[in-house]
Amino acid sequence: xSAGAWGQRSGGPGxxxxxxxxxxxxxxxxxxxxxxxxxxxxxxxxxxECTGQTYIRVYEPIDPPDPPKPPITTVPGAEAEQTATKIxxxxxxxxxxxxxxxxxxxxxxxxxxxxxxxxTLEQAAKPGEKAQVIDIAKLKTLEAHFDDVPPxxxxxxxxxxxxxxxxxxxxxxxxxxSYTQEIINAxxxxxxxxx
Amino acid sequence: MTIPPSIWTxxxxxxxxxxxxxxxxxxxxVPECAMKVQQHENAVxxxxxxxxxxxxxxxxxxxxxxxxxxxxDRLLIWADIARENGMVLSxxxxxxxxxxxxxxxxxxxxxxxxxxxxxxxxTELIRHEVL
Numbered sequence: 001x002s003a004g005a006w007g008q009r010s011g012g013p014g015x016x017x018x019x020x021x022x023x024x025x026x027x028x029x030x031x032x033x034x035x036x037x038x039x040x041x042x043x044x045x046x047x048x049e050c051t052g053q054t055y056i057r058v059y060e061p062i063d064p065p066d067p068p069k070p071p072i073t074t075v076p077g078a079e080a081e082q083t084a085t086k087i088x089x090x091x092x093x094x095x096x097x098x099x100x101x102x103x104x105x106x107x108x109x110x111x112x113x114x115x116x117x118x119x120t121l122e123q124a125a126k127p128g129e130k131a132q133v134i135d136i137a138k139l140k141t142l143e144a145h146f147d148d149v150p151p152x153x154x155x156x157x158x159x160x161x162x163x164x165x166x167x168x169x170x171x172x173x174x175x176x177x178s179y180t181q182e183i184i185n186a187x188x189x190x191x192x193x194x195x
Numbered sequence: 196m197t198i199p200p201s202i203w204t205x206x207x208x209x210x211x212x213x214x215x216x217x218x219x220x221x222x223x224x225v226p227e228c229a230m231k232v233q234q235h236e237n238a239v240x241x242x243x244x245x246x247x248x249x250x251x252x253x254x255x256x257x258x259x260x261x262x263x264x265x266x267x268d269r270l271l272i273w274a275d276i277a278r279e280n281g282m283v284l285s286x287x288x289x290x291x292x293x294x295x296x297x298x299x300x301x302x303x304x305x306x307x308x309x310x311x312x313x314x315x316x317x318t319e320l321i322r323h324e325v326l
Contacts, residue, residue, distance in 0.1 A: 097281040098258035100245050101233055129281035174233065188239045190262065192283055 085145040085155075092188070093117035093144060093154045094124035094131040099190065103132075104183045105171040106164060113147070114157025114164055115183065121193050123152035130192040138186035142179055156183065202300055203242045206307045207234050210261060213311045214246040217259070221322045227251045228325050240264050250325035255279045257324045259317070261310050263303075268294055272306040276317050278324070285320055287313040 095117045097103040106115050117134060118124040125131040134156070136144045145155045157164055158179060170177040176184060211232065218230040227250055234244040242263040247256050256279040264271045275286035290306040292299055 097279060098245055098247075098260050098277055099235070099240075099243060099262075100247060100258060102247065102256070103258075103279075125281050128283060130275070130277060130283050131281060174231065184235050185237045187237060189264070 085147045088136050088144040088146050088154065090137045091119075093119060093134050093136060093156070094121050094191070095134060095183075096124045096129055096131045098130070099132050099184070099187055101173065101176045101180055101184075102171050104180045105177060106168040107171065108165070108168040111168060112164060114142075114145070114155035117144075117154045117156055119146070119152040119154060121191050123150075125191075125193040127193050128195045130190055132187055133189035133191060134183060134186045135188045136186070138188075140182060142182055198241060198294075198303070199300070202303055203236070205304065206242060207244060209307065209311060210234075210244050213314050214259070217246065217314065217318055217321065218248070220318045221248065221325065224322050225250055225252075225325050238265075241270070248321055248325050252326075257284075257321055259314060259321065261307070261314070265294070270294055270299075270303065272303070272310065274310045274313055276320055276324075284324065285317055 095103065095115065104115065106112075121131055139156070141158065142156050143159055145157060147153055147155060158167065163179075167177050167179050170180065214230065214232050218228070221228050221230075229249050229251075231247045231249070232244065233247075234242070236242055240262060244261050246259040248259070249256050258277050258279065259274070260277065261274040262272065270292045271289050272292065273287050273289040276284045278284065287310060290309060292302045292306060296302060
């Protein structure tokens with residue numbers, strides 16, 4: 001079989017770069033290496049041992065069979081909560097939109113994990129849009145949970161998740177809810193993503 | 196640097212008049228348009244205010260924001276018009292004021308006068324967006 005009949009695919013599940021079938025180790029061969037060398041070769045269609053956290057290199061035909069899906073690990077109860085999110089205690093997050101009570105309050109029946117924010121301006125705002133920068137360290141009763149779904153997503157929420165619903169009902173109120181006020185107090189900047 | 200709170204009281208009172216004027220003009224063309232105003236402050240932003248225009252037929256809000264931010268030895272004052280998702284439709288120039296300037300209070304009032312002038316020119320844009 002000719003070399004032209006095979007392509008390389010790099011990146012992990014959910015990584016946009018996986019869409020580029022011709023890139024290699026996230027374009028960063030220094031950081032992401034293939035120490036075993038077992039993942040090379042025209043005839044390799046899929047090798048599970050090559051699907052590490054930072055490295056996937058798969059050779060496959062242009063019309064390959066569906067590769068086997070990696071196993072999904074589920075952890076029950078509170079342990080799953082800790083696995084799925086990481087509580088951030090410092091750093092900034094970005095909330096797209098204006099610095100208003102409405103925008104700093106979760107939407108009822110939609111934002112059930114809290115107020116949606118992101119780790120970067122690019123994730124929070126499209127070109128031409130502005131975002132509010134919130135200093136996580138200034139939060140007092142709210143917590144910032146980095147769940148990374150979608151990428152970079154951080155939910156700002158009360159420790160008691162049952163309070164999110166009540167908080168969200170105050171979105172149209174003129175007087176901010178105490179949690180909304182906490183975010184207003186933690187606002188440190190406004191940025192606009194260039195067009 | 197301590198700016199007398201009375202400055203912000205004056206600024207807010209004047210902005211309210213401008214916001215109300217905008218609402219009156221817009222509701223002549225879009226009667227169902229509603230406006231909500233709010234004013235906040237914190238350690239970084241000694242003052243910011245917003246008027247949110249909502250039209251039942253359009254669904255999305257338009258936020259008119261006026262901001263004063265403390266940045267180093269300066270106060271930065273600016274205003275903009277943005278959609279609910281943050282898309283900036285129009286923005287004023289940013290006016291810097293030295294916080295230690297002896298004339299800073301009059302300069303702040305002058306800067307907000309310029310913001311008021313800017314906002315008064317935005318009626319057509321807001322009306323178009325809430326239609």
